[in-house]
Amino acid sequence: MSDFILEATDLSRSFGGFMAVRNVNLKIARGSIHALIGPNGAGKTTMFNLLTKFITPSSGTITFNGRNITHLKPEEIANLGIVRSFQISAVFPHLTALENVRIALQKRLDVSYQFWRSRKILSTLDGEALGRLDQVGLKRFAHVPAVELPYGRKRALEIATTLGLEPELMLLDEPTQGMGSEDVGQVADLIKRVSVGRTIIMVEHNLGVVSKLADAITVLSRGEVLAEGTYEQVSKNPAVMEAYMGIKAEEVA
Ligand SMILES: Nc1ncnc2c1ncn2[C@@H]1O[C@H](COP(=O)(O)OP(=O)(O)OP(=O)(O)O)[C@@H](O)[C@H]1O
Numbered sequence: 001m002s003d004f005i006l007e008a009t010d011l012s013r014s015f016g017g018f019m020a021v022r023n024v025n026l027k028i029a030r031g032s033i034h035a036l037i038g039p040n041g042a043g044k045t046t047m048f049n050l051l052t053k054f055i056t057p058s059s060g061t062i063t064f065n066g067r068n069i070t071h072l073k074p075e076e077i078a079n080l081g082i083v084r085s086f087q088i089s090a091v092f093p094h095l096t097a098l099e100n101v102r103i104a105l106q107k108r109l110d111v112s113y114q115f116w117r118s119r120k121i122l123s124t125l126d127g128e129a130l131g132r133l134d135q136v137g138l139k140r141f142a143h144v145p146a147v148e149l150p151y152g153r154k155r156a157l158e159i160a161t162t163l164g165l166e167p168e169l170m171l172l173d174e175p176t177q178g179m180g181s182e183d184v185g186q187v188a189d190l191i192k193r194v195s196v197g198r199t200i201i202m203v204e205h206n207l208g209v210v211s212k213l214a215d216a217i218t219v220l221s222r223g224e225v226l227a228e229g230t231y232e233q234v235s236k237n238p239a240v241m242e243a244y245m246g247i248k249a250e251e252v253a
Pocket of ligand 1: 043
């Protein structure tokens with residue numbers, strides 16, 4: 001099996017003639033945490049939506065474990081093991097943390113709709129759901145409605161529901177967005193923990209988190225790959241400083 005779990009080749013997407021992503025080549029190493037960064041409007045979200053099949057590419061291909069997934073639907077790639085962690089709003093606010101994780105498990109186990117209200121089936125899932133909550137440090141919040149959880153814990157819950165689907169590749173969309181520094185640290189630690197045995201691609205604006213977590217970074221700018229490498233490498237790249245941080249190389253001295 002290739003060392004690369006996911007590969008995008010010459011991927012492009014235009015919106016009414018505007019190229020939001022242009023000829024992007026991306027190789028994601030198996031078992032790595034790979035960050036997509038770049039200034040506003042760089043094409044990160046579009047790239048994310050392309051990889052998770054929320055939008056179709058104008059041209060190019062995407063392979064996952066060597067299989068061409070360019071034309072598959074989001075639910076089809078989820079079955080292959082690619083799961084996107086949704087924004088917090090995707091957590092059912094008035095269900096408890098446990099119930100939210102259980103629903104994710106039901107999806108994975110394909111427990112069909114008519115069994116939804118079967119107490120017996122639901123309770124057999126509780127053991128595993130509690131285990132998932134424990135993994136993200138939420139066991140003691142199992143019976144708290146999601147809406148009552150503090151912000152950082154909601155994000156942990158979202159990750160627990162994603163883990164319930166046992167993804168081989170997990171895509172995290174700005175996991176620390178809008179958080180205070182304490183929550184940021186906790187969520188970063190959590191991502192590191194849950195990355196064991198799987199691959200993670202994340203869009204993340206917080207460069208502290210990126211430097212701490214990412215094994216590899218792709219910097220996008222104006223829809224194209226500007227630089228790639230470790231944090232050490234890309235943070236010293238003059239083109240990155242100019243495009244990403246708005247600093248011209250000659251100003252850095
Ligand atoms: N559905 C769409 N229709 C038209 N233009 C779009 C659409 N989606 C994205 N774009 C444009 O494509 C470009 C890239 O947007 P994208 O959201 O991918 O950037 P981003 O790097 O995620 O930015 P941010 O950090 O601000 O979220 C932007 O100029 C945006 O206006």
